[in-house]
Amino acid sequence: MTAEIIGAYATALCLFIGAGFALVGVIGLLKFNDPMTRLHAPTKVGTVGIGMLLLASIVHSVLLGETSIHESLIMAFLFVTAPISANFIAKVSIHRKACETPPSPPLDDTWSTLIAPETDQATDGGTQR
Amino acid sequence: MITASGLMDIAIVFAFVALALGQILCMVRVVLGPTTGDRILALDTMVINALGLVVVLGIHQGVQIYFEVSLLIAMLGFVSTVALARFILRGDIIE
Numbered sequence: 001m002t003a004e005i006i007g008a009y010a011t012a013l014c015l016f017i018g019a020g021f022a023l024v025g026v027i028g029l030l031k032f033n034d035p036m037t038r039l040h041a042p043t044k045v046g047t048v049g050i051g052m053l054l055l056a057s058i059v060h061s062v063l064l065g066e067t068s069i070h071e072s073l074i075m076a077f078l079f080v081t082a083p084i085s086a087n088f089i090a091k092v093s094i095h096r097k098a099c100e101t102p103p104s105p106p107l108d109d110t111w112s113t114l115i116a117p118e119t120d121q122a123t124d125g126g127t128q129r
Numbered sequence: 130m131i132t133a134s135g136l137m138d139i140a141i142v143f144a145f146v147a148l149a150l151g152q153i154l155c156m157v158r159v160v161l162g163p164t165t166g167d168r169i170l171a172l173d174t175m176v177i178n179a180l181g182l183v184v185v186l187g188i189h190q191g192v193q194i195y196f197e198v199s200l201l202i203a204m205l206g207f208v209s210t211v212a213l214a215r216f217i218l219r220g221d222i223i224e
Contacts, residue, residue, distance in 0.1 A: 008133035012140035015185070019144035022181055026151035029174060035164050042174040050177055053144065053184045060188050070196045071184075074203055078177070081207040085173055088214035093166035095218055113218070 007063035011056045018052030021045050035093045043086040051075050144185045151178045169213045176206030 028041025054071040061068045091113050093099050105111060131139070155178065158171040180202045187195035212222050 005133045008137050011188070012133075012136045015140035015144045015188070018181070019140075019147035019185075022178060023147040023151050026154045026174060026178070029171060030154045030158055035166050038167060039170060042170065042177070046174055046177050050181050050184070053181050057184050057188055060191070061193065064191055066193065068193055068196070070193075071199075074180075074196075074200050077200070077203050077207075078180075081203070085207060085210040085214070088211055088218075089166050089170050089173070092169060092214050092217045093164060096165055098164040098166055 004063060007059055011060045011063060014052050014056035014059060018049045018056060021049030021052060023049075025049060035098045036090065039086060039090055039093070043082055043089075047078055047082040050078060141185060141189050145182070145189075148178050148182045148185065152182075165217055169210060169217075172213070173206060173210045176202065176209070180206070 022045075025042040025045035028045065029038055032038045032041060054075045057071045058069055061071075094102065094111075094113050101114070102111060152175055155171045155175045159168055159175075162168040162171060180199050183195050183199045183202060187193070187199075215222050
C-alpha cells in the first residue's frame with residue numbers, strides 16, 4: 001500500500017518535470033532570436049524532458065506489477081542521436097550563412113561545410129560517383 | 130490533501146496539455162522560421178514531442194504496447210532529420 005502511494009507520487013513528479021522541461025524547450029525555440037541560440041533550447045532541454053517521461057513510464061510499469069525497462073532503450077537511443085541531429089542542424093545553419101561564418105581554417109582554404117554542392121561537383125569532375 | 134491517484138490524473142492531464150501546446154508552438158516556428166535550419170529543428174522537436182505524447186498515452190491507458198510505437202517514432206525522426214540536413218548540405222541524400 002505504501003509502496004503504491006510512493007510509486008504514484010514518483011510517477012506524477014516525473015510526469016510534471018518531463019512535460020515542464022519539454023514545454024520550456026519549445027518556448028525557448030520560439031522566443032530566442034538567433035538560429036544558433038534557438039538550436040540549444042529543444043535539443044538539450046527537450047531530450048531531458050522526454051527522458052523524464054520515459055522514466056515515469058518505467059516507474060508506472062513497476063507500479064502496475066509488470067516491470068519493464070524497455071523504455072531505457074528509447075532513452076539511450078534518444079540521448080545518443082540528439083547531439084548528432086543537433087550537429088547536422090548547426091552545419092545547415094553554417095552552410096546557409098544563417099549565423100556568423102567561422103574563421104578560416106589554419107591549413108585548408110575553407111571549411112567543407114561552406115562548400116556549395118555545385119562547387120563540390122565541379123572540383124571533383126563527377127568522376128568519383 | 131490530494132490523493133496519489135488524483136495527483137496522477139492531474140499530472141497526466143498536465144503532460145498532455147503541455148506537450149500539445151508544445152506541438153502548436155513548434156508549428157508556429159515551422160511557419161515563421163526565417164532560416165531552413167529553424168524549420169528542420171522545429172520538425173525534429175515536433176517528432177520528439179509526438180514521442181512524448183505516445184509515452185504519456187501509454188501511461189494513461191496502463192498498457193505496454195506503445196513501446197514499439199515510440200521506438201519506431203524515435204528512429205524515423207532521427208533518420209528524417211539527418212536526411213533533411215544532408216539534402217541541404219550536399220544537394221543529395223545518398224551520394
